[in-house]
Amino acid sequence: MLVWLRYLLLILPALGTAYFIPLPELGWLTFCVLLLLVWAQARRSWLPEHMRGMASLIETLAIVWLGRTYGGLLFLCHLSGMVASSRDGHEPLRLPQLAFHLVALNATLYGHTDLQLTLVANLCALTIGGLLLRLSDAGRQTRDLEQVYDQLRHKAYELDAARNRLLEYAGRVEQLAQAEERTRIARDIHDDLGHKLIRSKMMLEAAIRLMPDRQAEALKLTGQVRDHLTESMDTLRHTVRRLKPADEELHSFSIRRLIDSLAADRGLAVSHHISGLPRPIYPSLEIILYRNAQEAVTNAIRHGGATEIDLHLHYDNERVVMTVSNNGKLPDLANLRKGLGLSGMEERVRLVGGELTFGGEHPFRIITILPLSQEGSLH
Structure with missing residues (x-):
């Protein structure tokens, strides 16, 4: 919308001025206005940002010359320059820029119009300038909010990724703890209970072979097997007791x-x-x-x-x-x-x-x- 307003504020004052100038001068005025339109397009699209300040100065001086040469409503073209200044770069329209355009406006009107028109023109320029200042500030605040929103969204993504990594890590820690506990239980059963059971089995087989001829020795071996099985049961109870957490921890x-x-x-x-x-x-x-x-x-x-x-x-x-x-x-x-x-x-x-x-x-x-x-x- 500001782009269209920028061009209209160059075209409409020129059309209004065309009714007040002689026909032979109309062609030269049209040529100058077309050059202004081409310059406005170049300033918006082609010129690098660091050259836009100089471009604004050249355009303003050109409008002052046109206004003092042809008079009419060409002083309103300064409003187009104010709109362009509010769009140049990433900074909003500043008070020094607004003051510069007001000085150029009054330089264009000086000696050509009465005091009443000068006051109306200045009031119109101040009103539009104030609106552009507020609009520029609102745009800057919007860009700041968008930047903060992007940063917050990026942080939210980082937190979500960190939470997922933490959950994955917690799951792996739980699996490792379970694996270590199973390994410890297997080692206890193999190293202690397993050896006692194997020894008891071997002694019982020996007792079976001695039973027909040497019953006393076979009976003695059977008693030892009983003692070993008793120790194995005590070992099994101790292992199970170690697996069970304390009651206060369990509940x-x-x-x-x-x-x-x-x-x-x-x-x-x-x-x-x-x-x-x-x-x-x-x-x-x-x-x-x-x-x-x-x-x-x-x-x-x-x-x-x-x-x-x-x-x-x-x-x-x-x-x-x-x-x-x-x-x-x-x-x-x-x-x-x-x-x-x-x-x-x-x-x-x-x-x-x-x-x-x-x-x-x-x-x-x-x-x-x-x-x-x-x-x-x-x-």
């Missing part, structure tokens, strides 16, 4: 433990139901269920004034669904703002490929859905 993220602590500390009426086919799940999923249940109960007490909490866990073939409902005051879902708690719940669920929903009529429910497949747990 550190237990839903049952959370419910008991809440009921004891706050005097809540908390109910707990399980349906489907319960089975062991990944520790990472247990932590998510524990944290989400903890946050849901805390929000129900703090914001809803709940006195009764119902927690329902349902297991099916591919997922586990935890529903936490309460009898507290229903929130205004239309104006609900997600704080750190709710945002944290959504982020934890999204990291493992799950889903979080909330709402419904009384009672208010928060539903956490987590996949049980290995692919979903490492999503």
Whole structure:
């Protein structure tokens, strides 16, 4: 739009001036205006940016000469120069540039028109100049915002890539830990229990061969085999005991433990139901269920004034669904703002490929859905 305005502010004043000059001079005026149009196109498209200041000076001097030579409305061509200055380069129109065009405008009008026309022309130039200043500032701010948006989007891509790398690394660390644990168990069984069992087998075979002729020695070997088997059983118990974590570690993220602590500390009426086919799940999923249940109960007490909490866990073939409902005051879902708690719940669920929903009529429910497949747990 500014490009068309730029050309119109050169063409229309020339057409208006054509009515006030003699016919023999019309051809020369037309030629000069066409040169101005070609210069304007060259200034916009062909000249390098560092030469546009000089081009603006040459164009302004040419308009001053035309205006003082032919008079009429050619002084309005200075408005075209103001529009061009607002488009040159990446910097907005500055006050010194606006002052320069105003001086050139008054130089063109000096001695040719009355004071009233000069005042009107200056007022028009100031108005258009002010609008161009605001438009240039708005364009600069828009470019700054676009640059900031591009930087934020780039940072978001970097964070997303870092999160994916972290998840991949966490999965590999878990796999390595499991492999190391399996190796340790295999070494313990092979080096200790395996050797004892092989020795017991060899002694038992020797006892079988001695049984017909040397029963006393065979009986003695059988007793030794019994002792070795007893030691092997003790070794097996010790190995299994080492595999089992401590009770406080095993139940550190237990839903049952959370419910008991809440009921004891706050005097809540908390109910707990399980349906489907319960089975062991990944520790990472247990932590998510524990944290989400903890946050849901805390929000129900703090914001809803709940006195009764119902927690329902349902297991099916591919997922586990935890529903936490309460009898507290229903929130205004239309104006609900997600704080750190709710945002944290959504982020934890999204990291493992799950889903979080909330709402419904009384009672208010928060539903956490987590996949049980290995692919979903490492999503």
